[in-house]
């Protein structure tokens with residue numbers, strides 16, 4: 190018999206760790222106590238040495254899904270005190286301070302088995318869940334996390350459920366959203382006229398879907414529009430009704446095997462698809478041709494993540510389009526009445542239920558890179574789990590950017606990035622944004638002492654921060670957009686800097702008042718120097734050039750001294766450009782991609798920002814060709830004129846579009862390496878952060894890091910937050926924090 194003192198560091202509070210410990214300690218015939226500390230938990234355990242060691246060996250493997258164990262310290266051989274049982278030592282102040290809110294968790298294997306077992310009392314019950322799975326973030330109104338303060342408050346438990354809830358040996362012990370057909374919520378199916386269709390709602394929905402109808406399906410964080418994915422005309426019809434431009438639709442496939450019929454699925458991609466987060470994973474299409482589902486190389490695929498979805502697919506539906514139900518850039522529809530009203534005429538029928546969604550949360554979206562998620566959108570299944578950044582300052586609210594808006598709130602060194610909010614450019618989205626900020630502050634019991642926002646004077650997030658800072662008398666720090674990207678990537682990788690940052694995106698407000706977006710910065714959380722950039726591109730007609738790519742193409746060709754006569758309206762553009770009339774200059778990498786896409790005839794009229802770049806990437810065919818890279822001036826500017834001349838020359842010589850697209854990107858990779866090396870030579874820094882929306886380009890992302898490594902640099906990609914503007918709030922937060930001790 191001996192005692193051991195054990196310290197577990199990491200995110201182990203508020204994730205069901207102590208009940209789990211209770212069960213495990215009993216199983217191993219040990220006794221002792223547990224208490225929360227500022228860095229994790231401390232255990233005092235007594236028992237046989239062998240049992241203690243076996244306990245510690247097994248612990249990391251069996252820990253609750255959300256627990257993030259960073260380190261275990263154990264000291265054996267202490268004198269036993271003769272403890273019996275297992276005591277949870279509580280400090281209430283600490284409880285509240287350290288409580289985390291779980292993200293929504295995809296259905297677990299145990300629940301799936303019960304769901305499909307005719308002998309189980311929850312057979313085919315679409316709301317089955319347990320301690321390890323089910324809704325969380327989206328049903329919580331307030332803390333403490335208690336049934337009464339969730340959407341389940343109006344469903345008192347029946348005696349059977351209540352018994353499970355109070356039995357520590359039961360897998361539903363303290364599962365707040367637990368319910369059964371006797372006591373819990375139910376689905377209802379309504380026709381297009383809003384009238385209830387009698388019978389089994391899910392069976393009706395299945396029949397309607399199979400018959401080629403478009404349905405609204407209420408899920409976890411909002412309503413989807415769903416239809417069969419195998420009927421191109423139907424998918425086109427959905428596009429027409431939803432007024433969705435050319436952006437790809439997401440699919441839900443019955444299982445990984447069904448996904449494999451449409452896409453290539455590697456083992457790691459499969460693991461992420463099947464993980465409890467259940468994100469949409471961007472998978473490479475088997476059939477590369479553009480289709481009504483997706484015009485590019487990727488298909489966004491997710492697996493059924495609620496029991497309702499599992500039942501909806503049955504064993505005979507392979508794939509459904511599952512796209513967020515929202516119109517003209519407003520937030521996703523999430524309430525029943527709202528769905529019936531706003532989706533009238535869009536959905537042929539409605540599969541709804543009476544478990545209210547408290548908080549909207551869109552599906553997450555990622556690629557799988559280096560064996561894990563590389564986010565385009567970190568939302569359902571991940572939010573509101575914190576990103577821990579050692580050195581982060583507490584009680585800061587960073588307000589994000591504008592497109593792909595997000596905010597980030599800190600408590601201790603836990604940073605809580607918000608879910609996907611949408612583009613902050615209409616009143617509804619702004620309201621959603623402000624509400625979510627208030628919700629996070631309440632959930633995490635934190636009032637900000639400092640606000641941080643972008644330098645762009647016209648962002649709604651900037652005016653929100655300014656007004657609030659003035660109203661509440663708190664400090665405000667405004668951060669340059671690309672500096673925030675750099676800091677986000679540093680924080681994401683736990684770096685303290687200084688680092689070199691290659692920050693490539695569409696647009697951000699530069700320190701000189703022009704639009705930046707192809708920048709090389711050197712810096713850390715305290716500040717930066719502007720080391721490199723692109724030769725600025727004149728945007729003929731300003732914002733119109735973001736959609737009318739010929740305007741960019743004309744400017745590139747003209748500056749490169751190439752023939753512009755092939756471009757419609759060339760004479761008009763010439764007039765504007767030579768008069769300098771509404772031709773602001775931008776060093777945005779996105780614009781260079783757009784211009785190249787138009788010159789290569791890939792895309793001339795974009796229906797959404799970044800489409801030119803997406804399609805240029807999709808067009809690329811294997812080719813090792815590249816053009817000379819010219820860097821000059823201070824900041825060091827990439828002169829793209831030689832690149833444009835090369836493209837035009839080869840295009841006119843009959844080289845295929847696909848090979849030219851590859852040569853264009855190969856040249857950018859060479860440029861990135863040369864610029865980074867120049868920065869490294871000057872500073873001796875080898876750590877290099879890649880951030881900005883351009884690094885969603887998988888052609889670049891899967892070649893550039895290798896090229897940088899070969900050149901002796903240490904590249905860092907985003908790992909926990911997105912490289913696009915959604916990730917900016919984390920960087921803002923760190924920069925704001927660093928300003929506090931100046």
Ligand code: ZN
Pocket residue numbers: 296297298299300301318319320321322323
């Ligand atoms: Zn479960």
Ligand code: ZN
Pocket residue numbers: 346347348349350351368369370371372373
């Ligand atoms: Zn019940």
Ligand code: FE
Pocket residue numbers: 670674694695696697881882913914
């Ligand atoms: Fe950006």
